[in-house]
Amino acid sequence: MGNRAISSPRLFIECIVVIMSTGHVLLGLLAERPQHGYELKKEHDQRLAGAKPLAYGQVYATLQRLERDGFAEVAETRQEGGPERTLYAITEEGRAELERWLGTIEPPAPYVAGGLFARVAVAGKAADGYLVRQREAHLARMRELTAEKASGTPARVLAADYALQHLDADLRWIETALARMKEEGDHA
Amino acid sequence: MLEARGLSKSFGRARALDGVSVEIAPGEVVAVTGPSGAGKSTLLHCLAGVLRPESGEVVLDGRRIDTLGEAELTALRRQSFGIVFQFGELVPELSAVENVALPLLFNRHGRGEAMAAAAEWLERLEVADCADQRIGELSGGQRQRVAVARALVTGPRVVFADEPTGALDTLGGEQVMTAMLGAARAGGAAVVLVTHDNRVAAYADREITLRDGAVLAGVNP
Amino acid sequence: MITVLRMLNRGRSRPERVRAWLVGAGAGVAAFLVCTAVSLADFRDEGGSLTGLALALLALPVAGLVHQANRLATATRERRLAALRLAGAAPGDVRRLGALEGGWLALTGSLAGSVVYALTHLPGPLAPVPFVVVLMTAGGVVSGARAGRDVIASPLGVTRRPRVRGPRVRDLLLALTGVALLVAGLTLKGGFPIGGKYGTAVAMAAGMVLLLFGLTMAATWLIRACAARIGRRARSPETLLAARLVESDPRAWARALSVVGLTVFFGAGSGAQQAGTGYWHAHALIDVALLLAMLTSAAALVVHQAEELIDLRRSFAALAAAGVPERSLGRVLVRQAAIAALPVCAVAAAAGVGVVVFSVLDIYQARWLVWALTRAVAMTGIGVLTAMLVALAARPLLRGALRLETLRAGR
Numbered sequence: 001m002g003n004r005a006i007s008s009p010r011l012f013i014e015c016i017v018v019i020m021s022t023g024h025v026l027l028g029l030l031a032e033r034p035q036h037g038y039e040l041k042k043e044h045d046q047r048l049a050g051a052k053p054l055a056y057g058q059v060y061a062t063l064q065r066l067e068r069d070g071f072a073e074v075a076e077t078r079q080e081g082g083p084e085r086t087l088y089a090i091t092e093e094g095r096a097e098l099e100r101w102l103g104t105i106e107p108p109a110p111y112v113a114g115g116l117f118a119r120v121a122v123a124g125k126a127a128d129g130y131l132v133r134q135r136e137a138h139l140a141r142m143r144e145l146t147a148e149k150a151s152g153t154p155a156r157v158l159a160a161d162y163a164l165q166h167l168d169a170d171l172r173w174i175e176t177a178l179a180r181m182k183e184e185g186d187h188a
Numbered sequence: 189m190l191e192a193r194g195l196s197k198s199f200g201r202a203r204a205l206d207g208v209s210v211e212i213a214p215g216e217v218v219a220v221t222g223p224s225g226a227g228k229s230t231l232l233h234c235l236a237g238v239l240r241p242e243s244g245e246v247v248l249d250g251r252r253i254d255t256l257g258e259a260e261l262t263a264l265r266r267q268s269f270g271i272v273f274q275f276g277e278l279v280p281e282l283s284a285v286e287n288v289a290l291p292l293l294f295n296r297h298g299r300g301e302a303m304a305a306a307a308e309w310l311e312r313l314e315v316a317d318c319a320d321q322r323i324g325e326l327s328g329g330q331r332q333r334v335a336v337a338r339a340l341v342t343g344p345r346v347v348f349a350d351e352p353t354g355a356l357d358t359l360g361g362e363q364v365m366t367a368m369l370g371a372a373r374a375g376g377a378a379v380v381l382v383t384h385d386n387r388v389a390a391y392a393d394r395e396i397t398l399r400d401g402a403v404l405a406g407v408n409p
Numbered sequence: 410m411i412t413v414l415r416m417l418n419r420g421r422s423r424p425e426r427v428r429a430w431l432v433g434a435g436a437g438v439a440a441f442l443v444c445t446a447v448s449l450a451d452f453r454d455e456g457g458s459l460t461g462l463a464l465a466l467l468a469l470p471v472a473g474l475v476h477q478a479n480r481l482a483t484a485t486r487e488r489r490l491a492a493l494r495l496a497g498a499a500p501g502d503v504r505r506l507g508a509l510e511g512g513w514l515a516l517t518g519s520l521a522g523s524v525v526y527a528l529t530h531l532p533g534p535l536a537p538v539p540f541v542v543v544l545m546t547a548g549g550v551v552s553g554a555r556a557g558r559d560v561i562a563s564p565l566g567v568t569r570r571p572r573v574r575g576p577r578v579r580d581l582l583l584a585l586t587g588v589a590l591l592v593a594g595l596t597l598k599g600g601f602p603i604g605g606k607y608g609t610a611v612a613m614a615a616g617m618v619l620l621l622f623g624l625t626m627a628a629t630w631l632i633r634a635c636a637a638r639i640g641r642r643a644r645s646p647e648t649l650l651a652a653r654l655v656e657s658d659p660r661a662w663a664r665a666l667s668v669v670g671l672t673v674f675f676g677a678g679s680g681a682q683q684a685g686t687g688y689w690h691a692h693a694l695i696d697v698a699l700l701l702a703m704l705t706s707a708a709a710l711v712v713h714q715a716e717e718l719i720d721l722r723r724s725f726a727a728l729a730a731a732g733v734p735e736r737s738l739g740r741v742l743v744r745q746a747a748i749a750a751l752p753v754c755a756v757a758a759a760a761g762v763g764v765v766v767f768s769v770l771d772i773y774q775a776r777w778l779v780w781a782l783t784r785a786v787a788m789t790g791i792g793v794l795t796a797m798l799v800a801l802a803a804r805p806l807l808r809g810a811l812r813l814e815t816l817r818a819g820r
Binding site: 273280293 | 724733
């Protein structure tokens with residue numbers, strides 16, 4: 001397969017998750033109980049399975065930002081032989097912010113507008129072969145996700161569903177595009 | 189195990205299949221996809237020995253089946269194949285357990301034995317509660333699971349499913365697909381799955397895409 | 410209303426035209442038979458009145474056939490009627506449309522039948538003719554109004570089969586009233602309190618109709634009970650399927666078999682009577698009439714069989730695709746007929762013998778009973794055989810129903 005920069009389907013899910021604010025996700029986790037930075041990272045990676053794992057540095061930076069904005073506070077600092085461990089808790093203001101964020105809808109952005117659509121927009125009918133290969137890649141990824149669902153945790157199944165439905169939307173768009181190109185070809 | 193070579197079939201002037209060749213290995217799950225009118229169902233029916241192709245051949249375990257006499261072909265369908273339709277197509281006048289027992293009874297098993305095996309299958313597909321209900325009293329998902337039990341009860345080599353989740357919502361379809369593939373894998377049956385839904389096709393090991401009665405080139409790995 | 414009827418008639422398909430002709434012709438034949446029967450009912454001559462009774466009896470299966478044909482309309486017209494309901498027609502409108510159509514067909518049919526009667530019986534009495542025409546038209550109206558009941562209940566055309574209830578005293582009363590009217594007509598003869606000898610004929614005809622309705626309702630219950638019992642014990646898939654199919658729709662079978670049952674009843678009864686009495690000539694005529702009645706009631710069975718195959722075609726086509734041989738499905742049809750017909754015919758034959766024997770118990774001789782019972786068994790056999798032969802004859806229809814295309818078209 002001529003691998004001329006096919007946007008990987010995996011990249012796709014990552015894009016989706018990045019759009020969500022990491023800060024708000026951490027706030028949501030803190031709302032359940034006060035946690036250490038390391039616990040938060042573990043919890044995040046498990047809940048948002050399929051997304052890119054959070055770097056420890058990013059957790060730390062985010063927590064500091066939350067603290068600066070008054071959404072989180074240090075509940076306790078302990079040092080028992082090992083490294084210093086700071087327990088973070090959510091503030092009243094943080095709860096309000098979380099509430100606000102949960103109530104805000106995401107702009108219904110056309111995720112397809114990434115590399116997939118751009119290629120077809122530029123190449124027009126010449127994108128036919130690319131679309132067929134892209135379709136194959138999408139399907140392969142959908143098969144993987146479906147197989148993962150069989151043995152995954154509930155959180156992983158939800159994440160896989162999210163990815164599957166979006167890939168399916170792409171696929172349907174690809175199939176419609178292929179059909180349209182064929183129709184135009186028949187008329188020409 | 190099941191192989192078709194150069195299948196062609198027309199309905200009147202419309203050509204439904206045009207030289208289609210496919211091969212299905214034992215225990216394999218294959219999805220047949222493509223737009224409406226691409227010949228998906230016709231291919232399924234030719235493979236299942238329900239329709240006879242005009243040219244080409246269908247071979248099961250080295251034995252050509254498309255030239256068998258009607259009686260032999262019917263017996264073969266009854267013993268080696270199972271079929272699941274989009275709307276279940278169960279007999280509404282029979283209870284769920286009787287519907288599942290029916291293929292065994294037609295294979296001349298005793299009533300007690302057939303009913304026990306049918307009840308066991310309903311249990312395996314988690315619809316044991318509905319055993320004595322009439323089909324009209326079941327939900328769409330329950331109905332499809334009963335249909336899956338009916339297709340698998342004889343221990344077929346191949347299960348043919350024509351849009352098995354077409355009348356169900358996402359979760360209901362998922363449950364039916366998981367139940368069907370789990371049961372088929374446990375029994376070592378291959379599955380040929382006709383669908384226009386990519387999320388359903390994603391359950392298969394591989395995919396055959398049809399367009400205008402021919403296999404779309406360059407799609408299969 | 411008339412405009413809608415005209416519009417609908419202009420767009421009807423060939424099967425519907427055939428059906429309309431069937432209803433009209435049936436009404437005509439029935440009218441002719443009843444008129445002739447009434448003219449023959451001369452109570453000074455017992456043989457003549459017996460022949461009249463036989464002819465009146467013949468009119469019954471024809472009327473039954475007309476009602477069946479009206480009902481078959483539901484299968485072909487169902488979608489159109491449902492569309493009417495969705496377009497805003499009230500249940501009453503649809504019922505009125507059916508009544509208008511049924512009444513109109515019966516009126517034209519019976520008028521034609523009366524004209525034929527009048528031409529062939531120029532010296533005969535013409536007084537009963539208008540009465541018969543009115544009766545037939547009323548029958549057509551009632552039958553037409555009731556024909557589309559399933560659609561009337563739901564605009565989506567979903568046919569939900571009504572739950573079958575147990576036997577009711579009312580059914581038995583209907584049957585008993587019918588018997589009473591018949592017996593009164595036979596014993597009072599010319600001395601009927603109202604209307605003289607015509608009154609007698611009318612009372613007897615009404616008695617027969619009531620008896621028929623009562624028997625149909627009782628038969629529904631009987632058929633269901635027997636089928637449930639057979640289904641529980643069935644060892645072969647054919648018997649299981651047949652029993653369950655009959656069990657789920659005993660009403661249709663009872664309707665189709667009511668005339669068969671009645672014929673068996675009269676056949677067994679006349680057999681019991683023949684053993685002791687004379688009137689061989691009249692009895693032979695009755696036998697001929699019975700035979701013809703059986704043939705006509707076979708037509709009602711054919712209509713029922715066609716109606717049933719329309720219902721069954723999807724599940725049968727799926728079974729055939731799954732590897733059930735066509736032969737087995739044909740066997741299901743025949744066994745269905747046997748399961749439904751056997752109890753009805755057996756009970757009818759026993760009742761026929763019983764009525765005659767008990768009414769003259771003091772003079773009935775034991776040796777006559779042998780002939781009576783032989784006759785009863787023979788009538789039962791003929792009745793069941795007729796039903797099974799019709800089912801056997803339906804096999805070509807079955808082949809058409811099993812074609813895979815029936816599954817491809819969505820619901």
